[in-house]
Amino acid sequence: MSAELWLQALQEHGYRLTESRRAVVEIVAASSRALTPLEVFDLARAAHSDLGLVTVYRTLEKLEELHLIQRVHQPGGCQAFLAASQGHQHLLLCQHCGQATFFEGDNLDQLFATIAQKTGYVIKDHWLQLFGLCQNCQ
Amino acid sequence: MSAELWLQALQEHGYRLTESRRAVVEIVAASSRALTPLEVFDLARAAHSDLGLVTVYRTLEKLEELHLIQRVHQPGGCQAFLAASQGHQHLLLCQHCGQATFFEGDNLDQLFATIAQKTGYVIKDHWLQLFGLCQNCQ
DNA sequence: CTCCTGATGAAAATCGTTTTCATTATAGGG
DNA sequence: CCCTATAATGAAAACGATTTTCATCAGGAG
Ligand SMILES: [Mn+2]
Ligand SMILES: [Mn+2]
Ligand SMILES: [Zn+2]
Ligand SMILES: [Zn+2]
Numbered sequence: 001m002s003a004e005l006w007l008q009a010l011q012e013h014g015y016r017l018t019e020s021r022r023a024v025v026e027i028v029a030a031s032s033r034a035l036t037p038l039e040v041f042d043l044a045r046a047a048h049s050d051l052g053l054v055t056v057y058r059t060l061e062k063l064e065e066l067h068l069i070q071r072v073h074q075p076g077g078c079q080a081f082l083a084a085s086q087g088h089q090h091l092l093l094c095q096h097c098g099q100a101t102f103f104e105g106d107n108l109d110q111l112f113a114t115i116a117q118k119t120g121y122v123i124k125d126h127w128l129q130l131f132g133l134c135q136n137c138q
Numbered sequence: 139m140s141a142e143l144w145l146q147a148l149q150e151h152g153y154r155l156t157e158s159r160r161a162v163v164e165i166v167a168a169s170s171r172a173l174t175p176l177e178v179f180d181l182a183r184a185a186h187s188d189l190g191l192v193t194v195y196r197t198l199e200k201l202e203e204l205h206l207i208q209r210v211h212q213p214g215g216c217q218a219f220l221a222a223s224q225g226h227q228h229l230l231l232c233q234h235c236g237q238a239t240f241f242e243g244d245n246l247d248q249l250f251a252t253i254a255q256k257t258g259y260v261i262k263d264h265w266l267q268l269f270g271l272c273q274n275c276q
Numbered sequence: 277c278t279c280c281t282g283a284t285g286a287a288a289a290t291c292g293t294t295t296t297c298a299t300t301a302t303a304g305g306g
Numbered sequence: 307c308c309c310t311a312t313a314a315t316g317a318a319a320a321c322g323a324t325t326t327t328c329a330t331c332a333g334g335a336g
Contacts (some may be wrong), residue, residue, distance in 0.1 A: 016282060016333050027270040037324085052285040057324065062171040068245045073265075079323085092259055103253050108244075112268070117239050121230055127211075127267040130250070154302050175293085190316040191307060195293065217292085 002083060006068050015062060023048035024059040031121035032057035034080035063074035072100070073129070092130040100127035103130075140221060141167035146205050153200060161186035162197040171236035172210035172218035210238070211267070230268040233274035241268075 006025050011017055023044040028035060035043070041056045060081055070084040072091065082100050085091075089102040101115040112123045139255045144163045149155055161182040166173060173181070179194045190204040198219055208222040210229065220238050223229075226242040 018283065018333070020284070050285080053303095054199040054286085054325080055284060058283085071210045073216060078211060087144065092253060092257060092261075094259065095262060101257050101259070105252070106246075106249055111244055114243070115230060115268065116270075119230060119239050119241065121232065121268075121270040122240070122276055123230075123268050124233060125269040127269075128267065129265040130253065130259075130261050131263040131265075132254075132259040132261040138260055152313095156302070158315070188316080192294080192317085193315065201333085274318065 002068075006066075009066055009068060010062065013066060013122065016083075019048050020051050020055045023051055024056055025063070028060070028063065028069060028081060029083060031082070033100050034069050034074070034082040036077070036080045040081075073127075090128045090130070092132065094134035094137055096133055098104050099134045099136075101134070140195060140206075144201065144204075146201065147204055147206060151204060157186050158189050158193045159197050161189055162194055165202070166198070166201065166219060167221060169220070170221040171232075171238050172212070174215070174218045178219075211265075228266045228268070230270065232272035233269050234271055237263055237272045238275075239272070 003022075003026050006029055007017055013020075017095065024040055025049065027040050027043045035122075037053065037056050037060060040060070041051065041053045044056065044112065045051050047138050060069065064071070064081070067084055069081045070080065072080045072082050072093075074093065082091075085102045090102045090105045090106060091119070092103055093099070106128060108126065108128070113128070115121070120137065141160075141164050142214070144155075144167055145155055145160065148159065153159075161180060164185065165178050165181045172215075175191065175198060175260055178198070179191045182194065184187050197209065202209070207219045209216065210218045210220050212218065212231065217260070220262065223240045225242070227242045228244060230239045230241055244266060246264065246266070253259070253274050255261050263266075271276070
């Protein structure tokens with residue numbers, strides 16, 4: 001599981017390994033859907049009942065700094081976090097259960113060239129996100 | 139300008155035409171970049187000094203209901219609004235000045251078919267947004 | 277084991293947004 | 307053109323999420 005790797009990464013960057021951090025990391029690393037700070041709090045308290053919501057925020061902040069998690073933007077809100085993609089990948093989200101799946105292999109260079117020419121912009125970056133129904137939810 | 143059309147649309151949906159609404163609509167309709175409620179408030183107060191921030195929120199809410207404006211998600215935040223695209227278009231944003239330009243003609247069907255096959259998802263919708271530098275900001 | 281310092285949780289502060297409410301002003305009917 | 311019903315307004319209070327403050331605790335180097 002990536003939880004151990006995340007804890008190791010935190011440690012390597014000079015952060016201490018605490019019970020609270022373990023509980024938060026365990027939950028976020030194991031989730032296949034994006035979780036809000038409050039959801040993480042509720043789930044992590046099962047393992048560590050005197051966890052504070054503040055610590056959830058602080059831990060998520062550090063995990064994001066280290067690029068271990070990323071914020072997920074959705075029609076319903078933009079406060080949820082998910083284990084980060086490795087390399088250049090995009091998200092596919094189930095509209096029913098939230099299941100998140102990364103994919104790669106989009107080749108949009110031709111599109112970018114056309115748009116750049118038509119608009120005069122220099123294209124530097126892009127966001128692509130797909131929404132649908134996962135196998136379980138169809 | 140689209141401001142007149144927006145005011146007309148509001149009226150047709152049973153909303154009254156007020157000074158406050160005019161001031162808000164004028165600013166948002168004329169902007170080529172996405173504006174936050176507070177930015178709209180500051181700009182619109184030039185024309186209508188006793189405008190309340192609450193009315194900015196309420197007017198934006200109605201304009202969004204009528205699909206005249208849309209929320210714009212950006213790395214720095216997701217509270218800004220922009221005149222809505224007509225039809226299926228995507229956004230191109232200048233990372234320096236915020237200038238927003240819509241484009242169309244993306245053909246991602248092939249990609250969606252591949253992803254659907256690989257993942258088992260049924261693809262229902264997609265978000266695509268490009269970031270770069272506009273002609274003035276290069 | 278001890279000590280230093282980073283980390284913690286409770287509480288308070290803060291920020292953006294929404295609700296409440298008394299007052300004002302739009303728009304339709306006389 | 308004036309009246310009136312009621313939608314709309316802005317100030318203030320309430321609210322929910324996030325951040326800051328601070329006294330206390332605990333990780334881990336020595
Ligand atoms: Mn890509
Ligand atoms: Mn498209
Ligand atoms: Zn699903
Ligand atoms: Zn620009």
